[in-house]
Amino acid sequence: xxxxxxxxxSSGTKWIAGILVVGYAVVTLIPLLxxxxxxxxxxxxxxxxxxxxVFDPTLEGYVNLFTTRTRVTPEQLEALPPPEGxxxxxxxxxxxxxxxxxxFGERFMNSVIIGFGSTFLSIFLGTLAAYAFSRFKIPLKDxxxxxxxxxxxxxxxxxxxxIFLMYRELxxxxxxxxxxxxxxxxxxxxxxxxxxxxxxEIPREYEEAALxxxxxxxxxxxxVVLPQAAxxxxxxxxxxxxxxxxxYAFAVLLTSGTAQTAPPxxxxxxxxxxxxxxxxxxxxxxxxxxxxxxxVLLRKHLLRGITFGAVRK
Amino acid sequence: MRDLxxxxxxxxxxxxxxxxxxxIGLGVVMLMQPxxxxxxxWSFIVTLAGTVMFLVVSHFPE
Amino acid sequence: MQVVQQIFENGSxxxxxxxxxxxxxxxxxxxxxVRGLSDRAIAWIxxxxxxxxxxxxxxxxxxxxxxxSFTDYRANRLNREVEWVGLRNYERxxxxxxxxxxxxxxxxFLVWTIVFQVLIGFALAYLINKKFKGSALxxxxxxxxxxxxxxxxxxxxxxxxxxxxxxxxxxxxxxxxIPASSFSMLGSVELAPWAIVIVDTxxxxxxxxxxxxxxxxxxxxxxxxxxxxDRASKWRQFWTITIPMVLPFLMLAVLxxxxxxxxxxxxxVQLTGGGPGSITELASINLKREAFEKWRTGYSSAYAVIxxxxxxxxxSIYVKALNKVKAR
Numbered sequence: 001x002x003x004x005x006x007x008x009x010s011s012g013t014k015w016i017a018g019i020l021v022v023g024y025a026v027v028t029l030i031p032l033l034x035x036x037x038x039x040x041x042x043x044x045x046x047x048x049x050x051x052x053x054v055f056d057p058t059l060e061g062y063v064n065l066f067t068t069r070t071r072v073t074p075e076q077l078e079a080l081p082p083p084e085g086x087x088x089x090x091x092x093x094x095x096x097x098x099x100x101x102x103x104f105g106e107r108f109m110n111s112v113i114i115g116f117g118s119t120f121l122s123i124f125l126g127t128l129a130a131y132a133f134s135r136f137k138i139p140l141k142d143x144x145x146x147x148x149x150x151x152x153x154x155x156x157x158x159x160x161x162x163i164f165l166m167y168r169e170l171x172x173x174x175x176x177x178x179x180x181x182x183x184x185x186x187x188x189x190x191x192x193x194x195x196x197x198x199x200x201e202i203p204r205e206y207e208e209a210a211l212x213x214x215x216x217x218x219x220x221x222x223x224v225v226l227p228q229a230a231x232x233x234x235x236x237x238x239x240x241x242x243x244x245x246x247x248y249a250f251a252v253l254l255t256s257g258t259a260q261t262a263p264p265x266x267x268x269x270x271x272x273x274x275x276x277x278x279x280x281x282x283x284x285x286x287x288x289x290x291x292x293x294x295x296v297l298l299r300k301h302l303l304r305g306i307t308f309g310a311v312r313k
Numbered sequence: 314m315r316d317l318x319x320x321x322x323x324x325x326x327x328x329x330x331x332x333x334x335x336x337i338g339l340g341v342v343m344l345m346q347p348x349x350x351x352x353x354x355w356s357f358i359v360t361l362a363g364t365v366m367f368l369v370v371s372h373f374p375e
Numbered sequence: 376m377q378v379v380q381q382i383f384e385n386g387s388x389x390x391x392x393x394x395x396x397x398x399x400x401x402x403x404x405x406x407x408x409v410r411g412l413s414d415r416a417i418a419w420i421x422x423x424x425x426x427x428x429x430x431x432x433x434x435x436x437x438x439x440x441x442x443x444s445f446t447d448y449r450a451n452r453l454n455r456e457v458e459w460v461g462l463r464n465y466e467r468x469x470x471x472x473x474x475x476x477x478x479x480x481x482x483x484f485l486v487w488t489i490v491f492q493v494l495i496g497f498a499l500a501y502l503i504n505k506k507f508k509g510s511a512l513x514x515x516x517x518x519x520x521x522x523x524x525x526x527x528x529x530x531x532x533x534x535x536x537x538x539x540x541x542x543x544x545x546x547x548x549x550x551x552x553i554p555a556s557s558f559s560m561l562g563s564v565e566l567a568p569w570a571i572v573i574v575d576t577x578x579x580x581x582x583x584x585x586x587x588x589x590x591x592x593x594x595x596x597x598x599x600x601x602x603x604x605d606r607a608s609k610w611r612q613f614w615t616i617t618i619p620m621v622l623p624f625l626m627l628a629v630l631x632x633x634x635x636x637x638x639x640x641x642x643x644v645q646l647t648g649g650g651p652g653s654i655t656e657l658a659s660i661n662l663k664r665e666a667f668e669k670w671r672t673g674y675s676s677a678y679a680v681i682x683x684x685x686x687x688x689x690x691s692i693y694v695k696a697l698n699k700v701k702a703r
Contacts, residue, residue, distance in 0.1 A: 009505045018507035024499060025516045028577060032519065034542055035531050047540040049555070125425045132421035136414055146694055148425070151433045153690040155638035157659045158679030161666050162436030162443070165450060185432035188425055217417050248526035248641035249659075253667060267530035267645060277534055284527050295522045299515045303585050307627065310697045311589045330695065337688035344685065345482035353478065354469045357681050364688035371691070 035288070038281035046277045061278030063087045064271065065104050065286075069096040104283055107265040111287075113176055114261055115244040118183035122240050123233060125184070126191025131221055133192065134199040135207075145193070149308060152189040156249035164254060174255045182250055187240040190308065194239065197309030198232025199225065235301040238294050245291060262287050329370035336363030437683070444677035451670040464677035474678075477653065477661040483568050484575070484643070484657060485636045489629055491576040496583030497625070501617075503584070504591040514588070518581045525578065529645030532574050536560040536646075561647050567655050571643050575636065583628045590624030591617070623700050630693045634686060658682060 009017070038046050040057040069091050080097070083089045091098050129148075133141060163182065164173070172178030202225060210220040226233075252264040266283045269276055295302075303311050320328035340360030343352040412420075444464055448457045468474055499517065503510050520528070535542045536559075544555035560570040594616065602612045640659040643649075649656035649664075656664075662682065666675035 014505050014507040017502040017505035018509070018513075021499060021502050021507075021510065021513050021517070024495075025513050028517060028520060028580075030542075031528070031532065031535060031577070032523075034535065035528075038534070049540050049545070051540070051542050051545050125428065128421035129425040132418045136418035138418055138422065144422075144426070146691070148429065149694060150687060150690045151429055153634055153686050153693075154433070155640075155659055155662075155679075155682050155686060157638075157640055157663050157666070158440070158682050159433070159436060161450075161672065161676060161679055162439040163432070164667075165439070165672075166436055168450075181428070181432060185428055188428065192425065217412065217414060242522060246522075246524035246526075248524065248645075252526075253663070263524050263526040263641075266527050275534070280534075281531065284531055287527055288523050291522050291524070292519060295519060296515060299511075299518070302518060303589050306582060306585065307589075307631075307700075308697065310627075310701045311586065311624070334692050334695070337692060341685060341689065345478045345485070347479045347482070350470070350472070350475060353475045357465070357469055357684065360688050361684050364684055364691065367688065367691045 032288075035281050035284050038277055039285045041278050041281075043271060043276065043278055046281075058090070059086065060090050061276075061282035063090050064276055064279040065269065065282045066102055067091070067098045068100050068102050069094075070099045071096050103265065104262075104269070107260055107262045108286070110176070110255075110259055111245060111261040111263075114179045114183060114259070115241050117176065117180040118187060118244045119237050119240040121180060121184040122187040122191045123195075123237050126188050126195050126236070127226070127229070127233060129188075129192045130195035130199055131225060134196050135204070145196075148189045148192050150189075152186060156247075157253070160250055160253045163250075167254060174257055174259050176259050179251070179255060179259050179261070182254070183244040183247065186247075186250075187243055190243070190305075191236055191240055193308040194236045194304060195229070195232060197304065197312070198229050198236070202228045232301075235298055235305065238298050239305040242291055242294060324370075324373050326370060326373040326375050329373060330367065333363050333367035333370055336360075336366060339363070440676045440679050440683075443673050444680050446673040448673040448676075449670050450672040457673075460673070464674045465681070467674070468678055468681065473653070474658075474661065477656050477658055480568065480653075480655060481637060481639075481657045484571060484639065484655075485633060487569075487572045488575045488579070488636055489632055491572065492580045492583045492632060493625065493629060495576070496580045496628070497587045497621070499580070499584045500587035500591055503588055514585075518585065520578045521581045523578075525642035526645050528578065529574065529642040532646055533561060536570060538562070562651055564651055564654050567647055567651055571646055571655055574646060575639070575642060578642070579632060579635075583625075583632065586624050586628040587621060590621035593624075594620045623696065627693070627696045627700055630689065630696055634689050634693060637689070638682065638686060 037053075037055075039061045040059070041052070041055055042058055042060050045052050045055045063086075067087065072095065074095065077092060077095060077097075080092075083092050088098060132138065133145060138144065167173040167178050170178075172181070206224050206228065207220040210224045211217065215223065246263065247261070248263040251261045255261065255264070262283070266280060266287060267275075269280050269283060271279065298305065317328050321332075337360055340356050340358075340363055343356035343359060346352055445459060445461060446457050447460050447464075449455060503514055534540075536544070538544055538556050538559040541555075541560075543560065544558070547553055547558075548555040558566065560566045598616055598620075599612060602616060607615070638659050639657050640663070643655060643657055644660050644663070647655040649660045653661075659682075662675055662678050665671050665678060
């Protein structure tokens with residue numbers, strides 16, 4: 001015990017701290033668990049009072065999420081061949097048949113295309129700019145960096161007014177390309193700042209040695225610096241992807257059909273008499289799940305990401 | 314206090330930046346306070362002045 | 376190539392002096408020109424696309440907004456004659472009682488979310504810093520809400536807040552006995568401003584917590600050890616060491632949350648849509664109404680410029696705070 005530091009908290013303190021933190025974590029998780037649970041409820045179970053914690057799980061929410069259904073008369077239902085698969089069966093038990101796929105799959109794919117497209121572009125441009133800012137003398141460097149960061153702070157609704165007009169002129173409204181460019185412009189500031197931090201940490205000696213060995217600057221950049229920055233690039237990419245994935249304001253104002261992403265779509269899923277909560281919850285679960293996984297992967301770099309690389313540990 | 318005044322006079326960054334920060338803060342408070350309509354009306358000028366000042370004085374030497 | 380390999384294989388810089396000696400002998404400008412593009416050219420080639428993209432998608436629209444803010448342009452009527460109105464839009468916005476009320480609604484939201492997030496976030500960071508077993512795992516769990524889509528989560532919270540069937544009302548009844556159907560968090564003028572504060576606090580407390588935790592971890596142990604030797608009480612240590620050392624980090628968190636909540640849109644628009652009445656109509660929601668529902672483009676451009684300048688001012692303070700923390 002003699003080596004025990006005086007600043008080390010006692011085991012009693014640790015226990016109390018642990019219990020309080022775990023208590024907070026459990027409370028904070030309830031809404032998320034409730035989303036997942038509601039996705040597996042029937043509409044009746046979802047809106048029962050008192051709220052049901054124990055229920056018979058069903059895939060009805062997911063079926064409703066992915067299909068559109070039409071009501072048929074009992075006679076017509078009788079005349080149909082036996083249902084194929086569980087989805088038909090669930091739908092028919094409500095006196096309906098599946099009319100076709102819903103828009104959810106399409107909207108989810110839009111999120112994927114726009115998310116990955118803008119992430120790729122912002123990382124590509126961001127890495128180049130970050131390297132230049134990290135290694136070269138650039139006139140007005142600090143001003144440029146501040147300018148780049150300030151673009152991220154701007155309120156989306158205010159930016160959306162001229163973007164809306166500009167996209168209307170250029171025919172970019174409600175297109176994938178338009179959204180990819182827009183999200184790239186927002187994400188690039190984060191990419192440059194974060195990646196500059198990561199590249200600053202790579203010793204210059206590596207490149208200088210490569211230059212002496214006859215590499216050109218460009219070769220030194222992609223053969224020496226890029227592999228060293230791989231972890232940083234990966235975590236920056238995840239941050240950009242999460243932003244584009246979650247973004248709502250631009251999406252709701254600038255897209256309505258072909259390029260609409262999932263966040264503006266999910267709240268519009270309606271059933272009989274208001275929102276179809278199990279279907280909404282099912283959509284939300286599928287939509288939030290990737291982000292939860294990414295957050296766990298990112299946990300070591302979270303702090304950097306949320307402070308634009310200023311706080312490193 | 315003497316340092317502050319001489320900092321202002323010699324166009325040093327520190328005190329001027331502080332002044333600009335105070336102006337921006339004041340403007341933001343004026344914009345959102347619930348008490349005086351006139352303060353709300355003039356808040357934008359104050360914030361604008363503070364922001365422009367910040368841009369200029371951040372180029373003064375340390 | 377050999378030198379590079381040597382460095383990588385040894386993992387050290389034994390050859391460093393040799394390299395620098397060699398490098399010093401070759402005039403850099405000559406050496407680089409021989410190998411193709413100069414550093415200067417590469418710097419420009421690397422930075423230019425980013426700057427160009429930002430100019431096209433941020434600065435050009437910004438200048439356009441400023442121009443429009445002096446006109447009475449309406450984006451839904453293309454053939455209408457556009458008139459130059461000078462500063463009239465600004466005048467009207469800055470003397471408008473309604474918008475002043477929206478600003479106060481924003482202030483209520485902003486101030487209380489910051490108060491709660493700082494108190495809870497700091498407390499959590501303080502507890503996690505006691506390094507109990509499994510603290511890393513629980514930190515990751517606590518952080519989850521912050522990473523999710525505010526619109527999707529906000530929409531689901533309207534379900535939790537339902538008076539008849541919602542989980543929140545049920546829990547309130549369970550713990551306090553107030554009947555669940557007797558109040559509506561999102562429907563009542565008194566409760567709605569607090570309902571949005573609660574959801575934002577739930578979502579963003581982890582953000583403040585993470586930054587505070589970084590602040591706490593940046594305090595070296597020996598300072599506390601020295602205080603212990605001086606027989607300073609724990610209470611005194613907390614106020615004279617912990618708080619001052621964490622303060623720059625806390626400032627950073629407050630400024631960032633302030634900026635984010637000043638322009639808050641997605642979460643609140645999903646929760647209340649600005650209602651009931653306009654009691655939770657924050658500045659951004661109000662601006663969206665003016666710009667995309669009433670289509671008063673010129674007027675809302677002036678509104679946007681006011682928000683821009685305010686945020687730009689706050690952002691410059693934020694960057695100053697950022698550099699202060701970086702220096703630590």
